Amino acid sequence: MKIHPMWDDHPTIQSELIATNHLIEKNITIKNPAVREEILKRLLSGGKMLRPAYSLLFSYYADERDAERARAIAAAIEVLHTATLMHDDVIDQAAVRRGQTTMNAAFSNQVAVYTGDYLFTVCFRLLSLYAKDAAVLKIDTTGMEDILIGELNQMDMRYDPNMKMRHYLKQIQGKTAQLFALSCYAGAYKADSDNKLAHLAYRIGHNIGMAFQVRDDILDYTQDPSVLGKPSMSDFRNGIYTAPLLYAMQANRKVFEPYIAREDAILERELTEVHGLVSQYGGIELAQGLAEKYTLKALKLIRQLPEHPVKETLKRLTEQLLLREM
Amino acid sequence: MKIHPMWDDHPTIQSELIATNHLIEKNITIKNPAVREEILKRLLSGGKMLRPAYSLLFSYYADERDAERARAIAAAIEVLHTATLMHDDVIDQAAVRRGQTTMNAAFSNQVAVYTGDYLFTVCFRLLSLYAKDAAVLKIDTTGMEDILIGELNQMDMRYDPNMKMRHYLKQIQGKTAQLFALSCYAGAYKADSDNKLAHLAYRIGHNIGMAFQVRDDILDYTQDPSVLGKPSMSDFRNGIYTAPLLYAMQANRKVFEPYIAREDAILERELTEVHGLVSQYGGIELAQGLAEKYTLKALKLIRQLPEHPVKETLKRLTEQLLLREM
Structure with missing residues (x-):
């Protein structure tokens, strides 16, 4: 193990x-x-x-x-x-x-x-x-619904040239941030208290999850397959348009349209071109800025937690995720 | 609706x-x-x-x-x-x-x-x-495991010429009879009683489910696609060997082996030959006898239920399923 x-x-x-x-x-x-x-x-x-x-x-x-x-x-x-x-x-x-x-x-x-x-x-x-406790069960099933609806929404918008930042944020909330939020919530949940801490944990988890997914989506553009363990640019290839691309498209929508129109017929050479354009229009940096924003929000909320030896671990771990390379 | x-x-x-x-x-x-x-x-x-x-x-x-x-x-x-x-x-x-x-x-x-x-x-x-009630939840999840394990076992034995009646019975117990059994059990379940009735319901459901699946498997050999709504002989085509074939194979194993060896390359003409052989070796009749055996067991157990207006419905419904044509 x-x-x-x-x-x-x-x-x-x-x-x-x-x-x-x-x-x-x-x-x-x-x-x-x-x-x-x-x-x-x-x-x-x-x-x-x-x-x-x-x-x-x-x-x-x-x-x-x-x-x-x-x-x-x-x-x-x-x-x-x-x-x-x-x-x-x-x-x-x-x-x-x-x-x-x-x-x-x-x-x-x-x-x-x-x-x-x-x-x-x-x-x-x-x-x-x-x-x-029924609450954990109920929250969990409701959460799973969101995860799957997030995936369905994502699938629905595959290869869609009208995909926007707000669609992306909704998708990653459903497919990733919700499970992080519920993980924190369920961990903190105590049936006999007022659950204020659990609600704070939920919000912390949400922001960590958002930051995590944005960082994950950046790595799909920046990582060598041999490190990541999966081929990079796989999202674009599969018609899933994430923060780096969506930011770059905000700068110059037209230049990406022909590549999007290629759908799953896109060639390796064209993928390399898309990669270059995303970098050129600042998509990677802007996406990293977004991940940072969510991380800072999470850290701010973590500071509101009562003093406890695990607080430092929570803080360090959350900072660490923002900079992870895989 | x-x-x-x-x-x-x-x-x-x-x-x-x-x-x-x-x-x-x-x-x-x-x-x-x-x-x-x-x-x-x-x-x-x-x-x-x-x-x-x-x-x-x-x-x-x-x-x-x-x-x-x-x-x-x-x-x-x-x-x-x-x-x-x-x-x-x-x-x-x-x-x-x-x-x-x-x-x-x-x-x-x-x-x-x-x-x-x-x-x-x-x-x-x-x-x-x-x-x-946690019991229903627990029973349900355990039941689903059996259903899926039944399906996995079935998949494991696809196109396997050594498939025997005992494998088949184990598979249909997992993939079908268990859900019937649990449906009856959960319906009858009362958290505050001794649950004797629920256990009787479970056994009734098990036998109904076994009879139902055997009858279903017979229909795959006897029904016209336009009535059934799915192509007949689809089980054989997919390497799933059910009661009619397994009974016929008990009579003459050798004659079926070349068809089994064809796996998913089998032709329509060959499927028609398999169909003829299954009938010729009495596979259909023997399988119907098996469905009947389970139905009679279910009816015998239904007779043990307390008197109640629904008892007659349970009886009639269970008899009806044995003779259904779709």
Whole structure:
């Protein structure tokens, strides 16, 4: 079981993430040994586990921390996230994720779809077995709706030359920021208090999630595939128009239109041209400015949290994400 | 909103199914109007709604029937069932279902996968909003695991010449009988009693589900596509070997082996030959005998239920399913 090296400096969270992974392992009860092994390989692959980590961090604010509940929520979030990634990979026909062969590439689209479905049920089982408060369940299902509606909206606007910044912000709120927000909220949630802290956690998570996705979308334009573990410019190729492009288009819409019109027939050479134009019109810098804006908002809200040893970790982690290279 | 004409003779269940459909409609909160309409068209297409109907029928055995809870469970079951069908259609590359264009054919595999995911969340939302007892939630998630594991097992054995009757029975238990069993169980479930009735309901549902799937598999060999709404022999074509073939293979394994070895390269002409051989070796009759055996077991258990006006409906409905032609 690998844990991402970024947690080496945070031994408490590191050991909680290991416990979370053990809980995940215990709950993958699927009998087919080959499929089970492949699922676990992907679930416990040493990914950053940011969503569960944030959820766990906020759980320390509870007066009497319920470790079992905190880990169950963290595990459910990671399982859910992996399920959506598995379905994303089918849809994007992706062959590699986190440096590993995807389920669809290793087996088939079929196995990947069903395995994702299975993970959806594991997520709910974790929540219903260990985190029984109806609020968490309800929030979680509502949240998942937003994630999927975000994905559907994104799909709806694929290759759409009229895609604007406001569509993009709505999409990433649904498909990414909502899960970050709910992770923080569910971690901080205590059934018997006034939930002010949980609501603050929600807003912090929202801003972290927005910053995270914008940074992710920048990396699709700036990262070498061998580092990122997936081909760069894959969003543009798939008709998904993100902050760097949308900012550049605000500067000169016309120059990008012919490339957009090429849809999935676009050539590698043309992709390189798009990349050059996005840089030239300042799209990367402006997008990084947007990520920074959300990060600063998150940090401002984090400062409103009560004093606690985890506060420093929350702060450092959030700053770190803004500068991450993968 | 269409309700299948088979319910015309059962006005109580008919009006409960209409109420269930209204609840489903209310809970499809997806904002994209085109996608919403397409989802509702498929959810409320006048299918038989057998699983929700059985669940509703058993809900009448409760001392103080909670109509809201009963409808929520019925709605959750129908939504879940539709979600799995949507993903099945992606996997089988099916173009038609219940006489309607499938989501994957009308839109794309992508939209069909995400819409199925969305319906999974609607199912859980229905349960967590209206049927809060943790037992129902827990049973449901465990049940879904079985359904998906059943599907995975089935996929694992596609085009496998060593497929046997015992594999088949295990597969249909997971992929079909379990949901029937849980539908009946959840309908009858009362948190404050000894749950004897619910356990009896579970066993009844199991046998109904087994009979239903065997009959379904027979229809794949006997029905004209224009009646069934999907091409017949599609199971064999997809490498799924069901009761009629497996019985015929028990009589003469060798004669079928060359056809199985053709896998998905099999021709229409060869499919017609397989059909003839299955009939010749008595596969259809033996499979119908198996469906009958499960139906008789279900009827025997139904007789053990306390006297109640719905008992006659349960009996008639279960007999009717054995003879259905679509």
